[in-house]
Amino acid sequence: MNTATARAGANIALVKYWGKRDPRLNLPAAGSLSITLADLETVTRIEVDQGLDADRFELDGRSADPRPVAAVLDLLRPAGGPRCRVVSRNNFPTGAGLASSASGHAALVVAAAAIFCPQMGSGDLAAIARRGSGSASRSLFGGFCQLHAGVAEDGSDCRVEGLEEAGYWPLEVVVAITDAGPKAVSSRAGMNRTMATSPYYPAWVASVSADLERARRAVADRDFDELAEVSEHSALKMHASALAAQPGLLYWNAATVACLRRVRELRDQGVGVFFTVDAGPQVKAVCLPGQADRVAASLASIAGVEQVLRSGLGPGARLVES
Ligand code: DP6
Numbered sequence: 001m002n003t004a005t006a007r008a009g010a011n012i013a014l015v016k017y018w019g020k021r022d023p024r025l026n027l028p029a030a031g032s033l034s035i036t037l038a039d040l041e042t043v044t045r046i047e048v049d050q051g052l053d054a055d056r057f058e059l060d061g062r063s064a065d066p067r068p069v070a071a072v073l074d075l076l077r078p079a080g081g082p083r084c085r086v087v088s089r090n091n092f093p094t095g096a097g098l099a100s101s102a103s104g105h106a107a108l109v110v111a112a113a114a115i116f117c118p119q120m121g122s123g124d125l126a127a128i129a130r131r132g133s134g135s136a137s138r139s140l141f142g143g144f145c146q147l148h149a150g151v152a153e154d155g156s157d158c159r160v161e162g163l164e165e166a167g168y169w170p171l172e173v174v175v176a177i178t179d180a181g182p183k184a185v186s187s188r189a190g191m192n193r194t195m196a197t198s199p200y201y202p203a204w205v206a207s208v209s210a211d212l213e214r215a216r217r218a219v220a221d222r223d224f225d226e227l228a229e230v231s232e233h234s235a236l237k238m239h240a241s242a243l244a245a246q247p248g249l250l251y252w253n254a255a256t257v258a259c260l261r262r263v264r265e266l267r268d269q270g271v272g273v274f275f276t277v278d279a280g281p282q283v284k285a286v287c288l289p290g291q292a293d294r295v296a297a298s299l300a301s302i303a304g305v306e307q308v309l310r311s312g313l314g315p316g317a318r319l320v321e322s
Helices: 067-076 101-117 123-133 187-197 201-220 222-244 252-269 294-298
Strands: 003-015 018-020 032-048 055-057 084-090 146-148 160-164 170-179 273-276 285-288 307-312 318-321
Touching: 003 101, 003 201, 003 222, 003 273, 018 187, 018 273, 032 101, 032 160, 032 170, 032 201, 067 084, 067 101, 067 123, 067 318, 084 101, 084 123, 101 123, 101 222, 101 318, 146 201, 160 201, 170 252, 170 294, 187 222, 222 273, 252 273, 252 294, 285 294
Parallel strands: 055 084
Antiparallel strands: 003 032, 003 318, 032 084, 032 146, 032 307, 146 160, 170 285, 170 307, 273 285
């Protein structure tokens, strides 16, 4: 096979990944639990081109640095194997804390594996996606899943566990975009700085497994209030550890904070909604079925909210055409 196209949905961690136990193998210091989205997606087409002497990468219609893509391709193609033309498109702002690296790496790995390692199973694909970006391994799976940190030095027990498919609990996500520009400090740089300098980092790592247990139980019981509490706790605690780095990482702007307050006001009024925030200023509001219209209208009315996106939960990364 000489060409393959794959699509992958972004995913949003409810229990966050923030820090590594092995930067070389990109092994997380603690586990994470996420939901995969249906409607925020990356589509990536790979074409083998025997005439190329180096990989080419085009992202959202512009030529981009091919090195991160080449590094992932090198994990799948034989040594000295052919170079590729990789064309990738996100249907949402890239690099703004909306998990574009997760869906991007997941789509890349699925398309590249179809060409170079068609027999590879989803566990191995997830491990390769994780080398590209820790959160990417979770986009291989749909619905609800957990990335286990594991303890093995070679990372063999750092694996993704599918918890439930998307249809099990059709939550909806409203994303309030408060600044669509690229973020100032990437997740990777931010977590590395937090690990190296934040006095709160050890407390963060030590507390994640209890959050994971709580979140797993909340998903198993479809207990939205419990999932809301643990998810907001995990997000705020991740940002607290990052704020305490040196220099402190402040990913939020005024509209971010206004959205967080609004989500809590809505919940106080009985709306089934909670927030989470990644390494950027956008707010993701997770809603019970039937609540997203009200949440989207409310967040859209906040000064500084540029755009509101919506998505249901969706499947894991898949080939769409070969
Ligand atoms: C805040 O997966 O982008 O979104 O493994 O270094 O590529 P690397 O980091 P990345 O970090 C994601 C951080 C987060 C939380 C999360 O998705 O769990």
